[in-house]
Every structure is written in C-alpha cells, then in structure tokens.
Amino acid sequence: MTDKELLEKFAKPESRNYAFNLLVRQYQQRVYWHIRKMVIDHDDADDLTQETFIKAWNGLERFKGDAQLFTWLYRIATNECLNFLAKKKRRFFLPINDISEELANKLEDSDMISGDEIQLRLQKALLTLPDKQRLVFNMKYFDEMKYEEIAEITGTSVGALKTSYHLAVKKVEEHLKNNAAE
Numbered sequence: 001m002t003d004k005e006l007l008e009k010f011a012k013p014e015s016r017n018y019a020f021n022l023l024v025r026q027y028q029q030r031v032y033w034h035i036r037k038m039v040i041d042h043d044d045a046d047d048l049t050q051e052t053f054i055k056a057w058n059g060l061e062r063f064k065g066d067a068q069l070f071t072w073l074y075r076i077a078t079n080e081c082l083n084f085l086a087k088k089k090r091r092f093f094l095p096i097n098d099i100s101e102e103l104a105n106k107l108e109d110s111d112m113i114s115g116d117e118i119q120l121r122l123q124k125a126l127l128t129l130p131d132k133q134r135l136v137f138n139m140k141y142f143d144e145m146k147y148e149e150i151a152e153i154t155g156t157s158v159g160a161l162k163t164s165y166h167l168a169v170k171k172v173e174e175h176l177k178n179n180a181a182e
Contacts, residue, residue, distance in 0.1 A: 007060075034139075037142060
C-alpha cells in the first residue's frame with residue numbers, strides 16, 4: 001500500500017485503526033532497529049519504538065505528505081533516541097564516556113550482534129562517537145540511506161552530513177587501529 005493510500009484510509013474514521021495497524025506492520029521493524037542501534041538495550045528500544053508510534057498516531061492527521069512516511073517516522077524515532085540519551089546523561093550526571101561504557105557493557109551482553117569479534121569492535125568504536133554523529137553513521141552505513149533522506153530526517157544540510165559521516169569514519173578507523181589488541 002502506498003503512503004497516499006494509507007493516509008487516505010487513516011483520514012476516514014471507519015478505517016483509521018486498520019490504516020494505522022498497516023503503518024505499524026510496515027515500519028515497526030525498521031524503526032525498532034534504527035532505535036536499537038542508538039540505545040543498544042532491547043527494552044529501551046522497545047519502549048522508544050512504542051513512543052514513536054504513539055507520537056505518529058497523534059500526529060498523523062497533521063502529516064502533510066510532503067515527506068515519505070518512513071522518513072517522517074525516522075525523524076520521530078531519531079528525536080526520541082536523542083532525547084532519551086540526553087535524559088539518561090542528565091539523570092545520572094554521567095560524562096559521555098561513562099554512558100558509552102555502560103552501552104558497551106550492554107552491547108557485550110546483547111543478542112544484537114552475532115558475537116563476531118570484528119562486529120563487536122565496530123559497535124564499541126561507534127559508541128565513542130557523539131550521538132548525532134553515530135546516528136548519521138548508522139543511517140548511512142547500516143541503513144544505506146541517501147544523504148538527502150538523512151537530511152530530511154535530521155534537518156541537517158547534505159554538506160554537513162557528508163562532513164559528519166567522514167569524521168565519524170575517521171574516528172572509527174582511529175579507534176579500531178588504536179584498540180586492535182582489545
């Protein structure tokens with residue numbers, strides 16, 4: 001079903017729930033993994049995915065269709081992630097390194113990765129990046145999104161995203177090189 005057809009069904013009170021269920025079915029897994037790569041923990045990712053779809057339900061009537069539904073949902077999910085991580089840092093008054101260490105410990109216990117040593121090292125390296133830079137890296141590298149799509153989601157210019165991604169790659173490479181014996 002196209003975005004337009006889904007939105008038309010959502011606009012009618014008699015098919016609103018059906019349309020929303022289709023939307024959730026169509027995008028839930030992608031949204032969950034987008035969030036999970038940022039917050040690492042399954043329970044947190046599950047909660048934030050649910051929050052994302054609650055916000056989508058509440059805002060779908062005002063969605064103008066000037067973006068794709070999936071980029072709109074990713075934007076909501078992205079904001080939920082960044083707010084969650086910022087709150088977590090404030091709540092525990094932890095510097096970024098302590099949060100990264102906490103997430104790295106969760107990563108080791110997680111079923112998110114196959115246990116492959118290279119994958120684990122890459123994920124740990126990603127946790128050293130600032131949240132927004134890690135977000136850009138995840139969307140470009142893992143989700144294979146175009147810079148234009150990422151720009152629409154993050155509200156950042158394509159040029160700034162290219163710079164951010166390039167810097168993230170350099171930092172990850174440096175971390176992997178410096179921690180090769182880990």
